[in-house]
Amino acid sequence: MLGASLTVLVVAGSGRSLANDPQEFSQIERGRYLAVASDCASCHTVPESKKPFAGGRPIETPFGNIVAPNITPDPETGIGVWTADAFDNALRKGRGRTGSHLYPAMPYNAYTKMSRRDVDDIFAYLKTVEPVRNKVESNTLPFPFNIRAAMGVWNALYFKEGEFKPNPEKSPEWNRGAFLVEGPGHCGACHTPKSFLGGDKTSQHLQGSQLQGWFAPNITNDPNGGLAKWSTDDLVVYLSSGHNRITAATGPMAEEVELSSSKMQEGDLHAIATYLQSVGGKAEAAKPIAATDPAMVAGDAIYRDQCSACHGLDGKGVPKLFPSLVDSGVSGPSDPTTAVRIILRGARSIGTKREPTAPGMPSYGTQLDDAQVAAVATYIRNAWGRSGPAVPPSTVKDVRADTAMRPD
């Protein structure tokens, strides 16, 4: 399977669509799988709407909301009259049907790694979904971000067009993983920190970033907050089921697991894990905070009272049910947004076919004040021999304010 996938990649380098038969099953099926791997449904389907790809879902960006367009084959409101070239221009070059710039909320800077055949196959698949008449006004950004032409400047700074080039020194599996992560999977869209203009900080690739009131954790092999303690199998199990011995998917990642990675082939998830484990992190260790620090003393007491029943006094939790705070990146030394958010508002993990339980954590937002949440957050990143910067109460105040109006 893996060898076959790589062969496809190499063949696809010719840049020509190999099949033009509109009923070509293997092309449609390959396109369906790539659409899953690209998680198109996450943005282009309104959850629970039962109208796949009909668009209309607002995508939150630091510059305002962008509404995902209709990509069903409806001729008037969808992509029914689009040509394959226009579709390719959109996916791999960030251009709309009339040539105007797309906003990079559409991750064309990642999709550009796909081949022309990949994109044609996705197009062939989308032609087979049920057309839905749903007119979507995409650009709802405020001035000056509503000027699409400005994206020309952005592209010059941050967009590097070009197909994925396999690294001949690496294994076929590594190359498949690199393609999936950097291409259709567009992991960096959430996990790579962004500049003030919303471009990737390439020097901190996949080292964790804030979005939509969450912190998408560091997914490099970093020992401090990254995946260094995860085995390949941990990653595969997590991506396929939303749960593993360490943690559980919540928030936007829960959606990714549900719509995308849980539907991917295990070999591909294994390839993704292989690649991610090869990506080095920043490996900066914080100085531990003394157990006698007042925040640590308070945090210890709060942890015993409120947290230890599920997560255990040893912080190890219960595999696949209660995350291990010792090993989870969310409770690690990096940006505490997600940890604080989950303490304040609680969280529901995802139920999947493989792990249907979908356990949840209750909200402590009414029970603990900002200083108490800060203390327990500081405690969990410095307990059990770990170390991380203290979380100040002001951070809790900010997260509390920021998440107050957001859906969970």
Place this chain on the structure above:
Amino acid sequence: MTKRLPKKDVVIIGLGWTGSIMAHELTDEGLDVVAIERGPWRDAPTDFPPTYMQDELRYRVRHELFLRPDQLTFSFRNKIGQTALPIRSWGAFMPPNGVGGGGVHWNAETWRFLPSDFVLKTHLTQRYGASFLPEDMTIQDWGVTYDELETHYDAFEYLCGTSGTAGNLKGQIQEGGNPFEGPRSRPYPTPAQKQPWGYQLFAKAARELGYKPFPQPSGNLSQAYTNTLGLQMGPCTYCGHCEWFGCANYSKASPQTTLLPALVRKSNFTARDNSEVVRINTDRSGKHATGVTFVDTSGEEWEQPADLVILSAYSLFNVQLLLHSGIGQPYDPEKNTGVIGRNFTHQTISSVNGFFDHTKYNFNPFVASGSIGMCVDEFNGDNFDHGPHGFVGGGYVGHVQTGARPIESTLVPPGTPKWGAAWKKAVKENYLSTVKPGTGVHGSFYAYRDVYLDLDPTYKDRFDRPLMRMTIDLHDNEVKQNKFLTDKFAEIIKAMGAKAVAPSYRTAPYDMTTYQTTHLNGGAIMGTDPTTSAVNKYLQHWDVSNLFVLGASAFPQNAGYNPTGTVAALAFWAASAIRNRYLKNTGPLIHV
């Protein structure tokens, strides 16, 4: 104007333990199933969060999880000839409401009945002679045997992850378990819960008195467990808030933790909450159920047609719905005819509090789970010779203290003033050093001709239907049994080292105001004779063959154990009969 919904293969009335089990089994069979539940949807992490669930006032005192009597209640009297009055505040039992039913608030004490319990009439008659039984006692054999149910008990325990120590593995008696239990095909899925000191002391005292104490089988898990449907459960944290409360630690077995997350993922399963079924509909022959009629919270009436009707509400509501639907002949105690309402039973519960020297004993009694404790089974069922004692039946006795929640745990030794400084001092001194078993003596309640359910001639519900009337009293047999067991239990508490023991016996008349258990049984009993039972051994209604009536309403009489294990085993048993026999050839499974 009743609105008619599209027909389903199966309609399930009540989404508690038995409804969830049946829904799971029948959706596995490929059938299109809708479950209709009177109360709200309830989900473990959002409805029972540990941030506020441990609230004794809200859940225990104010009955948060239970049906409100102003929505629906029953009338009650002790004896034929008295005028029954409506129950306006729940006392002796707590009718559940909402998804998960009693499986949400139970203590998770997960017992199997004794093999002899299922053939009780035959067994007792053979051993003691028919004249040994009281004349008006109407006990019966169940029609199903322990051996037939064993695999279904096993299925429920492995669904729940039940923690316990086997006492009888395939006929081999096991050290540390209950030597009286029926043979089990394999050990419990998880080891018994660890027992805090007070329970260990009870076990030691019991052993010294010659008994064989064993840990109570518990649906509050001793360790993390992945159940037969792939659902994850966590270890119990001994928070001491189990009975009356839901559990958000995923450690108490309930439909929410063991079934529903898998069930709701199935495309052939639908649930309607906040919808009260008011009638099972039958065709003109009265022999075929056509579906149900239910009312939603806006008062709108709906008809849900279905090929198969599963009645799986709480025992009393099962009987009530049969009576209101005119299905089966109502029981008449004077003429001794009819079946619906017959052999209504409860439990015979009592306890003994033990007061210990507080300078020497600290039990930390708040460290507890709902089914913690050490039990002895020497006085249950027919495990001992009843000949010299002049009664039948029995129960397990055990130190089963499910917590020391502050409102209800202010026990003081006999003779203490009831208020003031002396009372306060006594509460403080005794809180940590008192043994207060919740249901210390868990006695059986056998059936009598004058204990039954029927429709009240006076009082009506909000739909203008007659209330169901409970006629129930304690008979001499149960009072004698309770006296005997309570005294035996008090001996063990005394032997633990108590400086004072305070037994409280269960006596007549039956008291509706103080809690015993929610184990009300019978009224639509199973059996081998359609003139004395409502359903056959597969829980299929004798008259209406596409109606199955699950739950403790099928118990011909009650044994000296908590009923849920048997209720669930019967649900799996009935599901197996439907899947393997009924669906292949619809119609009565038993012809008489």
